[in-house]
Every structure is written in structure tokens, then in C-alpha cells.
Amino acid sequence: MTGSRPGWAKLRGCVVALAFCLAFPTLFPGSGVLNIALLTLMYVALASSWNILGGFAGYISLGVSAFFGIGAYSMGLILEHLIHMSGGYGPFALVPLAGLIAAVVAIPLGWVALRTRHAVFATATIAIMFVFQLLATNLSGITGGSAGLGYPVPTWTGDFYDKPFYYAMLVVAVVGVIIAWMVRRSGVGLGLLAIRDDEDKAEAIGVPTWSYKLVAFVLSAFVAGMVGAVYGYYTTYIYPQFVIDPLISIGAALMAFLGGSGTLVGPVLGALILEPAQLELGFHVNGQIYLILYGAVFLFVILLMPRGIVPSVGALIDSRRARRRGAPLAAPPPTQQPPTAEAVAR
Amino acid sequence: MNLSLLFGALVLGLLTGGVYGVMASGLALTFGVMRIINVGHAALVITGAFISYEVFRHLHLDPFAGLVITMPLMFLIGVVLEVLFIRPLKTDREELSVLVTWALALALEGVLGYFFGTDLVQTTVSYGNSTFVVGGVHIADVYIYGFLLAIAAMAALAALLYRTNLGAAIRATMLNRQAAQLIGIDVERVSAISFGIGAALAGVGGTVYGIVNAFNPDSHYDLIGHLLVIVVLGGVGSMRGAFLAALLIICIQDITQVMISPDWADLSFFVVLTIMLVVRPQGFFGVRVREAT
Numbered sequence: 001m002t003g004s005r006p007g008w009a010k011l012r013g014c015v016v017a018l019a020f021c022l023a024f025p026t027l028f029p030g031s032g033v034l035n036i037a038l039l040t041l042m043y044v045a046l047a048s049s050w051n052i053l054g055g056f057a058g059y060i061s062l063g064v065s066a067f068f069g070i071g072a073y074s075m076g077l078i079l080e081h082l083i084h085m086s087g088g089y090g091p092f093a094l095v096p097l098a099g100l101i102a103a104v105v106a107i108p109l110g111w112v113a114l115r116t117r118h119a120v121f122a123t124a125t126i127a128i129m130f131v132f133q134l135l136a137t138n139l140s141g142i143t144g145g146s147a148g149l150g151y152p153v154p155t156w157t158g159d160f161y162d163k164p165f166y167y168a169m170l171v172v173a174v175v176g177v178i179i180a181w182m183v184r185r186s187g188v189g190l191g192l193l194a195i196r197d198d199e200d201k202a203e204a205i206g207v208p209t210w211s212y213k214l215v216a217f218v219l220s221a222f223v224a225g226m227v228g229a230v231y232g233y234y235t236t237y238i239y240p241q242f243v244i245d246p247l248i249s250i251g252a253a254l255m256a257f258l259g260g261s262g263t264l265v266g267p268v269l270g271a272l273i274l275e276p277a278q279l280e281l282g283f284h285v286n287g288q289i290y291l292i293l294y295g296a297v298f299l300f301v302i303l304l305m306p307r308g309i310v311p312s313v314g315a316l317i318d319s320r321r322a323r324r325r326g327a328p329l330a331a332p333p334p335t336q337q338p339p340t341a342e343a344v345a346r
Numbered sequence: 347m348n349l350s351l352l353f354g355a356l357v358l359g360l361l362t363g364g365v366y367g368v369m370a371s372g373l374a375l376t377f378g379v380m381r382i383i384n385v386g387h388a389a390l391v392i393t394g395a396f397i398s399y400e401v402f403r404h405l406h407l408d409p410f411a412g413l414v415i416t417m418p419l420m421f422l423i424g425v426v427l428e429v430l431f432i433r434p435l436k437t438d439r440e441e442l443s444v445l446v447t448w449a450l451a452l453a454l455e456g457v458l459g460y461f462f463g464t465d466l467v468q469t470t471v472s473y474g475n476s477t478f479v480v481g482g483v484h485i486a487d488v489y490i491y492g493f494l495l496a497i498a499a500m501a502a503l504a505a506l507l508y509r510t511n512l513g514a515a516i517r518a519t520m521l522n523r524q525a526a527q528l529i530g531i532d533v534e535r536v537s538a539i540s541f542g543i544g545a546a547l548a549g550v551g552g553t554v555y556g557i558v559n560a561f562n563p564d565s566h567y568d569l570i571g572h573l574l575v576i577v578v579l580g581g582v583g584s585m586r587g588a589f590l591a592a593l594l595i596i597c598i599q600d601i602t603q604v605m606i607s608p609d610w611a612d613l614s615f616f617v618v619l620t621i622m623l624v625v626r627p628q629g630f631f632g633v634r635v636r637e638a639t
Contacts, residue, residue, distance in 0.1 A: 060441045062448070112620055115627045119383035120582060122444040123574045124623060126385070130571040131616045138609045246567065250448055257445065288459035295453025302446050303434045 047267035049223035063125030071225030072232035102225025260308030354483025359597030372547030382443030394552025424545025581629030
């Protein structure tokens with residue numbers, strides 16, 4: 001970064017975006033619009049948290065929905081068995097606790113799964129997801145099994161219904177993005193990027209790869225757990241196959257990839273584009289066509305833009321700028337590429 | 347403890363395990379050759395089940411005989427999918443392939459649902475109801491046929507890999523892709539053919555799956571977890587490992603089913619996987635290799 005001006009521009013952008021998000025329910029009070037906005041924020045949080053491990057370290061996890069489900073179920077179970085709360089604003093106080101539970105569960109799971117790399121790691125996370133789906137279904141004495149688990153019903157209704165949940169989801173999304181940002185700026189983030197580039201070399205030069213990966217895995221589970229808890233309270237009734245749904249994991253990964261995995265803005269942008277599009281599409285076409293189109297978009301993104309929108313557009317702008325200056329079209333500055341450890345170290 | 351029940355479960359487990367072994371060895375083959383995990387493999391199995399169901403229904407061909415149509419068709423589908431969607435992946439192939447094949451699985455599920463609907467169907471053959479009894483467990487004759495088919499398919503695969511030039515090229519590509527390329531093997535072509543063979547094996551598994559189980563387009567979710575666990579247990583890329591792991595784990599599952607409860611049978615899979623990842627992350631037959639860069 002040269003000087004502080006780009007930093008200020010970024011800060012201004014964040015403030016404007018946040019102000020827009022805060023004013024959104026007032027600007028577009030319709031319940032349908034707010035529902036879409038809420039679910040979009042949910043994926044902003046999920047994609048950003050996925051990015052901590054999947055984007056920075058290149059460890060693709062397809063088990064996000066396991067932690068999403070753990071968050072949703074632990075909040076529901078606490079409300080049902082431990083703390084009897086009537087449906088008001090009280091349950092929102094339990095959201096961080098639900099995230100914490102997901103994070104604690106993630107420690108042993110990460111310890112086992114992170115013994116593997118690449119495709120086997122992805123496989124292990126898929127297995128983790130299926131295990132929790134099975135547990136939620138089979139432990140019917142506790143979780144209600146496939147009959148589902150009820151939350152207390154919120155006291156507010158009507159057009160106002162979505163609003164508190166929207167703000168709760170906004171807080172979780174902001175927390176998710178901030179966590180990703182802090183990780184990225186820290187030594188851990190640098191280590192994760194080194195792992196993505198070459199794990200063996202990173203280990204050889206003394207990066208504690210093992211603990212960094214585990215930290216990333218656990219942080220990612222923490223955010224996913226909080227998101228799940230808010231979502232569970234919002235729907236007031238959760239079922240194993242809908243909260244521990246492979247499509248949630250896939251969605252988070254796809255959005256991060258679309259925007260640009262490994263960048264901070266990418267997952268946010270991916271969620272902003274894809275989730276409203278998906279919901280809109282879901283209204284208009286039947287399930288089969290929806291699946292086909294979903295798969296097609298997915299394939300399109302990965303095959304044609306494996307680096308995602310942010311890095312691709314960044315590279316384009318850079319080459320334009322360079323041409324205007326008459327500078328040679330040599331390697332674009334490192335900041336515009338998905339940041340590599342080497343580039344950052346420079 | 348009822349020993350005869352245990353024995354019956356063991357027999358059933360071995361017979362079913364053979365069929366899973368064929369599906370899983372297809373998955374292991376594509377991993378070995380192309381370094382990709384095909385998460386859409388189970389969707390290919392279901393596709394095979396639907397094709398063999400349709401062949402049976404419209405051409406009135408016994409599903410086992412119908413394999414002469416099902417297998418080449420599945421081979422073709424596999425080759426086309428590889429050329430269109432896997433070949434273009436140039437960077438970070440191993441990671442991106444997981445996502446691409448997930449997308450393929452979803453799209454296949456959608457396509458199958460569009461053409462065949464989402465109701466459960468089953469290939470109901472005339473001899474489907476005849477059974478024999480082992481240790482108090484009724485086992486359908488079909489399981490025996492399925493197992494024999496599985497053995498035949500594995501033998502054919504072994505013959506192909508170890509007795510033909512194509513097989514030598516496939517094995518060379520598995521050992522070292524770059525070196526294989528250097529000695530003049532067209533690795534892209536080998537990859538496409540391997541993916542096709544994997545799909546054909548999925549078709550074999552699917553044919554039996556469709557006779558034994560009722561299925562619909564989203565049945566692949568039930569299958570894929572199991573197939574992936576089997577492949578990881580066997581050591582990714584090892585077909586022998588995949589086949590043996592399938593026999594072992596389906597036995598464990600069936601024994602859990604009769605000894606504890608059907609609800610927990612599926613979980614036994616993942617318990618075994620966890621133990622394996624802790625004790626020997628590379629699987630039975632896997633070797634720890636440092637990625638060549």
C-alpha cells in the first residue's frame with residue numbers, strides 16, 4: 001500500500017456498506033425482500049467463514065453445514081432443556097454460546113480430519129457432515145429425530161417478523177467478516193497462505209502448520225455455529241435434513257469461489273450475487289430444473305473463472321491502468337492477485 | 347449372543363460388499379489415474395440403475411443381460427463428462443475436482459429427476475423374491491448373482507489392467523503422469539478412458555443396486571458417503587484396497603445392523619473411518635507420497 005489513501009477509501013466503503021445494510025429494512029420494508037436479504041447475509045457469513053480455511057489455506061471443507069447444524073441444534077436444545085425462555089429477544093443472547101459449542105466440537109473433529117490433505121480432507125469433511133445428520137436423526141430422544149425440533153416462537157409477528165432476525169444475522173455476518181479480516185492480517189493468516197502455496201516447505205521453514213490449520217478450522221466452525229443458531233430461531237423449527245444439508249456446504253464454497261477464494265471481498269460478493277439469484281430462481285422453476293441450473297452455474301464458475309470475480313477483475317483493471325500509463329504489461333502487482341505468502345512477505 | 351444370526355449377517359455383508367466393491371473400485375480407478383475424487387460417482391451409479399431399469403422395462407431384457415447396453419452407455423457418458431468438465435481443470439485440480447464433480451452430481455440428479463420423476467422405482471425381476479436362509483437370515487438369490495457379477499467385473503478389470511497395452515498405459519499414468527507423458531502415452535486419452543471405465547463399473551454396481559433397492563434420483567446422497575469412506579479406507583487410488591475395504595466395512599455394517607440396531611448401522615461406517623484416520627491416514631493400501639510439484 002502506498003500512503004494511507006487506499007486504506008481510507010476501503011474504510012469509507014465499509015462504512016457506506018454497513019450504513020446501507022442498517023438502513024435496508026427501512027428502505028425495503030417488504031417481508032419477501034427482507035427474507036432474501038437475511039438469507040443473503042447468512043451466506044455472507046458462511047462463505048466468509050469457509051474462506052478462512054478453504055480460501056487462505058486451500059483446505060476445501062464440505063462440512064460447513066455440520067457446524068451450522070450443531071449451532072442450530074445446540075441453541076434449540078438449550079432452549080428446550082436447560083433454559084426455558086419465552087420467545088423474545090432473550091434467545092439472541094445464546095447465539096455466541098451456540099457458536100462456542102460448535103467451535104469446541106470442531107476441535108477433536110479438526111484434529112482427526114486435518115491429518116489428511118487435499119481430496120481426502122474434503123472427503124473427511126463430507127463424512128463429518130453425514131455423521132451429524134445421522135446423529136440428529138437417530139438420537140430422536142434428544143433431538144426429536146426426523147420429526148424436528150421446535151424453538152420458542154418469537155413474540156413479534158407480521159411484516160415486522162423478519163426485522164430482528166435480519167439485524168441478528170447482520171451482526172453475525174459482520175463478526176464473520178471481521179474474524180476473516182483479522183486472521184488474514186495476522187501471522188496465522190500469513191502461515192495459512194504459506195500452507196496453500198506449499199505445505200511441506202511452510203513446515204520446513206518453521207510455520208506451525210498443524211495448529212494454524214486447527215485454529216482456522218475452529219474459527220470457521222464458530223461462525224457457522226452462530227449462523228445456524230440465528231437461522232434455527234428464525235425458522236422456529238429445525239429438521240436434520242434441512243439444517244445439516246449438503247447444499248449449504250456446497251453453497252458456501254461455491255460463493256467463495258465465485259467471488260474469489262482467498263480474498264476478503266470475494267466471498268461477500270459471491271454471496272451477494274448468488275444467493276438472491278438462487279432464491280429468485282427457486283421461485284420460478286421446479287426442483288429438477290433448479291438443480292440442473294445450479295450445477296451448470298457451478299461448473300461455469302469453476303471452469304471459466306477458477307480464480308473468481310475479484311482477482312479476475314482486479315487483474316483486468318490493473319492491466320488497463322498499466323496500459324494507460326504506457327508501462328509494460330509485465331506481471332501485475334502482487335496485491336491484485338490472490339495474495340500469496342511470498343507476495344505479502346515482500 | 348446369537349451366533350447363527352451373526353453368521354448370516356456376515357454372509358450377507360460379504361455378498362453386498364462385493365457390489366459396493368465394484369462401485370468403489372471405479373472411484374479408486376479415477377482417483378488413481380487422474381488425481382481427482384469423483385463425488386459424482388454415486389450419481390453415476392444411480393444413472394446406471396435408471397438405465398438398466400429402463401432397458402429392463404422397455405426391452406424386456408434381464409438386467410444382467412442388459413449390461414451389454416448399460417455398460418457401453420455408461421462408458422460413453424463417463425468419457426463425455428470427463429472431456430467436457432474434468433479435462434479443462436488445469437490448476438489446483440485435486441481441490442477443484444471435488445467441487446466440479448459435486449456440481450455434476452447435482453446436475454445429474456436434476457436430469458434424472460426431469461426424465462424419470464422422483465418416485466421410488468425398483469427393477470423387479472421375476473426371480474427377485476426367491477431366497478435362501480443362512481443362520482436365520484433370509485438372503486435373496488439376487489445377492490448371489492450380484493456377487494458373482496462383482497467378481498466377474500473385478501476379474502475383467504484386473505485382466506484389462508494387467509494383460510493389455512491400454513492397461514499398461516493406465517498403470518503407467520497412475521504411477522507417474524509426467525513420466526508416462528514423456529514416454530509417449532496420451533495421458534488425456536487414458537484419463538478419458540479411465541473415467542469411462544469408472545462410470546461403466548458404476549453402471550454394473552447400479553444395475554445390482556436397482557434390483558436390490560428401491561431408488562430415486564436423490565438416492566446418491568445415501569451412497570456417496572459410503573463410497574468415499576470405502577475408498578479412503580482402502581487407500582485412495584488402490585482398487586484392491588477399495589474392494590477389500592468394501593467387503594470389510596459392509597460386513598461391519600450388517601453385523602451392527604443385526605447385533606445393535608439398523609439405525610446405527612450407517613454410523614459404524616464413520617466410526618471405522620475415524621479410527622482409520624487416526625491410526626493410518628493413508629488407508630490400508632495407500633502410501634504417503636509427497637506431492638510432486
